[in-house]
Amino acid sequence: xxxxxxxxxxxxxxxxxxxxxxxxxxxxxxxxxxxxxxxxxxxxxxxxxxxxxxxxxxxxxxxxxxxxxxxxxxxxxxxxxxxxxxxxxxxxxxxxxxxxxxxxxxxxxxxxxxxxxxxxxxxxxxxxxxxxxxxxxxxxxxxxxxxxxxxxxxxxxxxxxxxxxxxxxxxxxxxxxxxxxxxxxxxxxxxxxxxxxxxxxxxxxxxxxxxxxxxxxxxxxxxxxxxxxxxxxxxxxxxxxxxxxxxxxxxxxxxxxxxxxxxxxxxxxxxxxxxxxxxxxxxxxxxxxxxxxxxxxxxxxxxxxxxxxxxxxxxxxxxxxxxxxxxxxx
Amino acid sequence: xxxxxxxxxxxxxxxxxxxxxxxxxxxxxxxxxxxxxxxxxxxxxxxxxxxxxxxxxxxxxxxxxxxxxxxxxxxxxxxxxxxxxxxxxxxxxxxxxxxxxxxxxxxxxxxxxxxxxxxxxxxxxxxxxxxxxxxxxxxxxxxxxxxxxxxxxxxxxxxxxxxxxxxxxxxxxxxxxxxxxxxxxxxxxxxxxxxxxxxxxxxxxxxxxxxxxxxxxxxxxxxxxxxxxxxxxxxxxxxxxxxxxxxxxxxxxxxxxxxxxxxxxxxxxxxxxxxxxxxxxxxxxxxxxxxxxxxxxxxxxxxxxxxxxxxxxxxxxxxxxxxxxxxxxxxxxxxxxxxxxxxxxxxxxxxxxxxxxxxxxxxxxxxxxxxxxxxxxxxxxxx
Numbered sequence: 001x002x003x004x005x006x007x008x009x010x011x012x013x014x015x016x017x018x019x020x021x022x023x024x025x026x027x028x029x030x031x032x033x034x035x036x037x038x039x040x041x042x043x044x045x046x047x048x049x050x051x052x053x054x055x056x057x058x059x060x061x062x063x064x065x066x067x068x069x070x071x072x073x074x075x076x077x078x079x080x081x082x083x084x085x086x087x088x089x090x091x092x093x094x095x096x097x098x099x100x101x102x103x104x105x106x107x108x109x110x111x112x113x114x115x116x117x118x119x120x121x122x123x124x125x126x127x128x129x130x131x132x133x134x135x136x137x138x139x140x141x142x143x144x145x146x147x148x149x150x151x152x153x154x155x156x157x158x159x160x161x162x163x164x165x166x167x168x169x170x171x172x173x174x175x176x177x178x179x180x181x182x183x184x185x186x187x188x189x190x191x192x193x194x195x196x197x198x199x200x201x202x203x204x205x206x207x208x209x210x211x212x213x214x215x216x217x218x219x220x221x222x223x224x225x226x227x228x229x230x231x232x233x234x235x236x237x238x239x240x241x242x243x244x245x246x247x248x249x250x251x252x253x254x255x256x257x258x259x260x261x262x263x264x265x266x267x268x269x270x271x272x273x274x275x276x277x278x279x280x281x282x283x284x285x286x287x288x289x290x291x292x293x294x295x296x297x298x299x300x301x302x303x304x305x306x307x308x309x310x311x312x313x314x315x316x317x318x319x320x321x322x323x324x325x326x327x328x329x330x
Numbered sequence: 331x332x333x334x335x336x337x338x339x340x341x342x343x344x345x346x347x348x349x350x351x352x353x354x355x356x357x358x359x360x361x362x363x364x365x366x367x368x369x370x371x372x373x374x375x376x377x378x379x380x381x382x383x384x385x386x387x388x389x390x391x392x393x394x395x396x397x398x399x400x401x402x403x404x405x406x407x408x409x410x411x412x413x414x415x416x417x418x419x420x421x422x423x424x425x426x427x428x429x430x431x432x433x434x435x436x437x438x439x440x441x442x443x444x445x446x447x448x449x450x451x452x453x454x455x456x457x458x459x460x461x462x463x464x465x466x467x468x469x470x471x472x473x474x475x476x477x478x479x480x481x482x483x484x485x486x487x488x489x490x491x492x493x494x495x496x497x498x499x500x501x502x503x504x505x506x507x508x509x510x511x512x513x514x515x516x517x518x519x520x521x522x523x524x525x526x527x528x529x530x531x532x533x534x535x536x537x538x539x540x541x542x543x544x545x546x547x548x549x550x551x552x553x554x555x556x557x558x559x560x561x562x563x564x565x566x567x568x569x570x571x572x573x574x575x576x577x578x579x580x581x582x583x584x585x586x587x588x589x590x591x592x593x594x595x596x597x598x599x600x601x602x603x604x605x606x607x608x609x610x611x612x613x614x615x616x617x618x619x620x621x622x623x624x625x626x627x628x629x630x631x632x633x634x635x636x637x638x639x640x641x642x643x644x645x646x647x648x649x650x651x652x653x654x655x656x657x658x659x660x661x662x663x664x665x666x667x668x669x670x671x672x673x674x675x676x677x678x679x680x681x682x683x684x685x686x687x688x689x690x691x692x693x694x695x696x697x698x699x700x701x702x703x704x705x706x707x708x709x710x711x712x713x
Contacts, residue, residue, distance in 0.1 A: 258549075285654065
């Protein structure tokens, strides 16, 4: 077990490191650097910067040094000072700009995972136990469709239907009076009132795949001899199914959560744009279009971290649930 | 194993089209083809896919207007129906005249059906080069009369804000989006085969390094990375450069599924007798991999590739939809759907949503086809 945990921790750190490399790469990808952007901003307000001053600025920020030293400084800044750089578009440190949006992104992801579990597992169980019934076909068909249609398309269709049927456009996560105010119970309630549409839209694909996995695993388990033994001993059917095969079939469901998390985050960015959610997605798009690279890089870094850590947590969950891994090769 | 063989016999008896004695002589490819034909959903989906690729080949021929031809006067015109057997013409459309409503500033169109315009198949239209080679001006549908009335247009799917023909744009978008998928799949097959083969054939340290690398790629959300990379394209790039780089970027992360499948097959096969025999005969490693082993699981590669094709199309569509992929004047599904982003406009102009239906249909069809091929390609799996 310790072996397993140690391996996962090492892997998590390697993955986190890879995320920092990728983010730094993306920050440095566009032509020009921080100073170019700074000068452009100054010029926009009317003041000018001559070449010598620009060189001084570059020296001050260490931009004349090779990239690996810049990377070292950047990492140092992030981990020792919690400073992700400065956003030109908002004229504020990146951390200030994204903190609430990041929190809402995390909340949305957690809600989605819960939604996926609550919907997919019971439906998966029903379609396995009642194989080839009308329910099985219905869920399988819905699963296929949910898996195949991209998230943002579902979001567009949902927006369209809501607009046509109920004459309102489901955008945002708060009512107007709760935008940008401090947290309170009323605000939490308002959030819960609004979060379900993006939750359903985002969770559809994950629900579909988890449902199919649960169904397939449970079907494998149901034909095993221990199930027949238990049935022969007179255990009631539902108790039997819930107590043994379902428990075994749930393990792959947990490991699948780790697998769908990156897709969920990817999806939340596009869905966030369509439904204009106050998550990091729309901000990332805007930052990239405006070439506000510290903001964009910071967002990519943080959602990368979020996903890697989420994956790690679900691995540990699997460890708790599945004794075969817990007691296995240690 | 015996029961499997018997099973195949039983099935071939059910299937009247396949003669019984041919089952032993059938090649692997024929067996897969027969199984695939029996997979009804997959087979019908493949017909839909074939139709879409027909559009890819003949996008210009099917279009009724150049996809970038704009005319503000014709903005947001609703779809036109075709009348059959009217006024002595086999097919005709009504004359449409538009006038701007000065309260809403929207164009309002009125169809003058007393004055219908004949249209016909293989009519002359705008000039184009078929596959970049053959210069022609023939189109599937067009005005019969070449000296046409300025009020006579064919807009089967209506027009967008700038008065561009949505039908023709959908045809061209199909070409762009579906070929991006194909090129991307081709690139990721190359990556996937190369890394999967090395990983599975050598095993050991190289294998675990490549596997950890794949795991890292898979544990990072890809859309933000694609966005970050594609936002760095210089503004002065041509459509073709952007097009090419998008496919490269997409396949940069999409090869991992394929590499995993291939690695698994290599691991399973590397101790088989025929591989050992080839090696003992002095075949070089590359020859063993590419000549002896790889052909034995072409079918798996095809199945996996056809399953990753829809993913590629979705990725490109998403990127262009966000404004970070292909940019106008390029036409792709994502670029078209960008117009449908504003719900209010879609509610009044539902025909802008037609490209979305095309995307959903082609993605579903590709998925069903991929599943069908996968089921057919794996002889050890029950269908």
